Amino acid sequence: MSLKQVSLVAYLAAFLSVPIAHAEVGFGAGVSYVFGEGVAVGLRVFSDNEEGKGVGLIGLDYMPGTGGVRPSVGIAYLGENVYGELNTGYNNQKGEWNLGIGAGLTDTDEDPKAAPAVAVDTGDDMSPGPVTDL
Incomplete structure (x- = not known):
């Protein structure tokens, strides 16, 4: 196996774990x-894709400075449609492993625990109705 194939297998194994x-x-x-x-x-x-969670990531970067492509894996925290990350990747142009930090946009789902409680009127109220004089 070549180094690139081993790297791909390592990325997939990390993501699937x-x-x-x-x-x-x-x-x-x-x-x-x-x-x-x-x-x-x-x-x-x-x-x-649930906001307010730490997640694993797999990515692909373009490095304008070197013209290289950089597959990466890492961890991220998902906020409300944004993320922050810490990653490691392999720059195929330079043949080197490196570390990175990043941020970006994503489409997250709300945390179901953070959803406001909704009061439901079941109609089983045992209170008497309006009092009228006859």
């Missing part, structure tokens, strides 16, 4: 700062 039972994947786009290399722009797939 994140518990995703009953979760809908999320998608995002954003900007990362890669230490020692500069800015990268990229796309992300998250292990869940």
Whole structure:
């Protein structure tokens, strides 16, 4: 196996090891700062799309400074339609592993626990109706 094939297998294994039972994947786009290399722009797939959660991610970045493509894996926190991340990736142009931090936009679902409670009138009110004089 080549280094690129081993890297791809490692990325997939890391992503699949994140518990995703009953979760809908999320998608995002954003900007990362890669230490020692500069800015990268990229796309992300998250292990869940529920806001207020920490999730795993797999991504693909374009490095304008080197012209390289950088597959990445990491962790992210999903806020209300935004995310912040810490990632590691392999710059195929330079043949080096590196670390990055980033942020971007995503379409998150509300946390069901944070939804406001709704009072339901069942009509079983035992209070007497209006009093009228006869």
